[in-house]
Amino acid sequence: MVPHSPFRMDPAKIMDEVSAFQRKLASGMGQLRGARQPGYANTPRELVYSEDKLKVWHFKGEKKPTSKTPLLIAYALVNTVWMTDLQADRSMVRNLLEQGEDVYLIDWGYPDAVDRWLTLDDYINGYLDRCVDAVLQRCKLDAIDLLGICQGGVFSLCYTALHPHKIRNLITMVTPVDFQTPDNMLSHWARLLDVDRFVDTVGNIPAALMNYVYLSLKPVRLNQQKYVGLVDILDSPIELENFLRMERWIFDSPDQAGEAFREFIKKFYQDNGLVNDSLEIGGRRVHLGAIKHPVLNIFAEQDHLVPPDASRAMGRHLGTKDYTQLAFKGGHIGIYVSGRAQREVPPAIHQWLRARD
């Protein structure tokens, strides 16, 4: 027996629906055609240190910082400055400045063939260390606060374990520690990758390839449904601009330095070095138990790139007694750029730091 139909579609209404879609598409064409490349928030900033393709920026707020300790932000190598400063009303750095933080940020730049041999040691004990030193010297301090985002959070954990005296408070955002939780799709795929042959053959990992892999995590939603939704906002210039800005940011990614990529896949995704306590960077053992600093760990509950459990594991491996965990209701992207994130995340960071300043 055929069960009752779940469809109740009136052909006339369906026609209306389809023609409405086509009308929106046709009229939106003009909007899309006339759309200019949207700019970013571009909060005023000053260059305080540069080396190779890397830069350290000091952000300037409308008021003087109230915090005594500067906060240095390190994001992931696949990202750009704009992730923290996307648009005026969705800028993490702008909100941190408004809270009273003194914000510095590492801009990793866009590696090219010359940077193919950069290792994790070069990034963590080299670049990151010299960026920290630059801020320390500028502020005449012995230690600063460090905020690491995603892979930048992993770098920050390693750095704090290796250079504990230079860090006062550590904040990590959407940072994986256990890279082999059952729901970690990226890790699942990377486990059997012959990364040596991959890097030896490809060299630097093209950003387009990285983006392609990220899109493959939710292929229908990210390759199609998102653009079907775009049709509904084509007649709204502001929403269209926001959408285009987000797209610009998402697809404007740096290539990955080959050696650092090789090491990152092997040591973190394949060997799960932070959890197994087997990680070495530049010949030095990285032991999370060495981190006795106050740590604030913020993760996103709907994160499809860094599952919450991958991040929650941090609390079990740190040596600190001052560990705070904050779950954000959103995804990996939303935690930086959503309206909710702007309302919740920077104030939470500031309050936590203020109590330890």
Add this chain to the structure above:
Amino acid sequence: MNKQADDFFKADAMKADLIKDYQELARQSWETFAAQMQKQFGTAGAEGFSRSSSAKNSSANVTVDHALAGLKSYADWLQGAAASVSTPQSDWRQQMQQLFGGASQPFSHGFGGTDSSGAKAFVEQWQAWLNSNQKTGASGAQPQEQGSTTGFGFGHEQHAQHQALADAIAQHLEASQRYQVLMQRSNAQAIEKMQAKLSKLAKPGQQIESLKVLYDLWVDCAEEAYAETALSEEFREAYGEMVNTQIRVRELQQEQTEYICQQLGIPTRSDVSSLGERLQSLRREVRNSKTSSAASHAEEIEALRRDVAALKEQLLASKASRSVVRKSHAAKAAVAKAPRSAVKKSVTKASSAKSPKTAAKKTAASTSREKPAALAKTRKRK
């Protein structure tokens, strides 16, 4: 056919004609839209991520590329779905199969590039490479079982390279097919999930009345099924094998390119890579020497500061001892003039002041012993 389905599918011939007309209109509308977008932004086509990402690409351009690719498959599906729902069907499950199981299913673009079309394009590219090489004089290599070829003589090495590439392409095709089977299975699971969800929506008030709602439900089911597949052990192996075999093909192609370049005296990728490695090693060395030199300067400054502090102490001590001596002389002079009782007191004071003088002398001596050593250390570092 149940009553609801009967009501739903009671489309008269006029409506069917309208739908046909509409489909044609929609098709034309889409083609015009796509053509204008491509004209406006100069997009090379909706498919693919082959373009290297760069800040230079305008976001509108990139977005139009992606949007066109996504919207095209959605628009195709929409047209097919509109026609399908206007045709009376006795079994909604069969209709669902038509909507989501066929070539027009919205899933197809979602996996564009990861599925067989991507693999096919890749293999075609390398097959073309292989063919062009064969035309330039190499023997016609066909995939063979491992270890089945033996060879010797002039040109054997090149033949072996071609053979290895042909084998690698065959292995990659095999791996891609295995991957493709999993994707098809995932699609079938998505349909099962969709049926299960839809069967719970047969009550009035819960039924699906719009194609967009149906599409969104499909996306949920498709992603759910895909996630289950993508997190399976079987997928992990298939994915790893597909990527690794693809890279093996590329590796062999590079080896052949290098061989040709070497014959022609053209610098190869390995040469450039080797230079890059050497350069990075030098950059590291320079950085380290700068850091250690800065550290040694800091140590040197610290040593000099210690020396200065010691000298200051020495100076103060000698000043103190001189003032004690002066006081002692003054006391002696006073004794000569003063009465006996007063002399006694003065002598006691002078003798008690002798110990700081000795201490000052000792300090000076020890500082002068340390000083040359510290300076010698500083000089040595220089």
